[in-house]
Amino acid sequence: MINITYIDAKGTSRTVSAEDRSTVMETALKNGVPGIDAECGGACACATCHVYVDEAWLDKVGKPEQMEEDMLDFAFDVRPNSRLSCQIRVTSALDGLVVTTPEKQG
Numbered sequence: 569m570i571n572i573t574y575i576d577a578k579g580t581s582r583t584v585s586a587e588d589r590s591t592v593m594e595t596a597l598k599n600g601v602p603g604i605d606a607e608c609g610g611a612c613a614c615a616t617c618h619v620y621v622d623e624a625w626l627d628k629v630g631k632p633e634q635m636e637e638d639m640l641d642f643a644f645d646v647r648p649n650s651r652l653s654c655q656i657r658v659t660s661a662l663d664g665l666v667v668t669t670p671e672k673q674g
């Protein structure tokens with residue numbers, strides 16, 4: 569089982585189980601985690617699935633590709649640990665991942 573914890577902007581934490589090879593965005597939507605809109609459905613074309621990756625997980629999650637980097641320019645309050653959650657592929661290596669959702673999307 570792969571667990572992912574989502575913390576919202578107010579500090580409320582929700583831990584849900586994720587399917588291998590799904591994405592951090594899909595896992596949030598499937599489990600009713602608020603704070604991720606995902607308007608484009610995961611096509612890396614909307615920046616409304618923005619999350620902050622917990623510092624301890626940055627190396628394992630890795631850096632965004634150029635297309636995601638460009639799309640992040642449209643996200644609200646972008647920080648060095650910002651990622652688009654539809655571009656983070658879930659694997660067993662990410663069991664225990666913690667991400668925080670921003671105050672608002674887009």
Ligand code: FES
Nearest residue numbers: 610612614615654
């Ligand atoms: Fe649109 Fe991630 S869902 S960029």
